[in-house]
Amino acid sequence: MAEIIFVVEEDLEGGYHAKALSDAIFTEGETLEELKENIRETLQGHFEDQNRPHRVQFHLVKEEVFAA
Numbered sequence: 001m002a003e004i005i006f007v008v009e010e011d012l013e014g015g016y017h018a019k020a021l022s023d024a025i026f027t028e029g030e031t032l033e034e035l036k037e038n039i040r041e042t043l044q045g046h047f048e049d050q051n052r053p054h055r056v057q058f059h060l061v062k063e064e065v066f067a068a
Helices: 032-046
Strands: 002-012 016-022 026-029 055-061
Touching: 002 032, 016 032, 026 032, 032 055
Parallel strands: 002 055
Antiparallel strands: 002 016, 016 026
């Protein structure tokens, strides 16, 4: 697998959580940098070396409400 895609959302209580689109992989972090490191660690535990994705792409979803 060359690439894996995550959807990243801000948590209501602070921080971020991420879910892979192609696999049952979930993780979280207080900052985006911590989240990236947690994704790396999670991928090492989830995939064998030869099957581990070489690149991670994530889509940051941000909910915003404003007056019309």
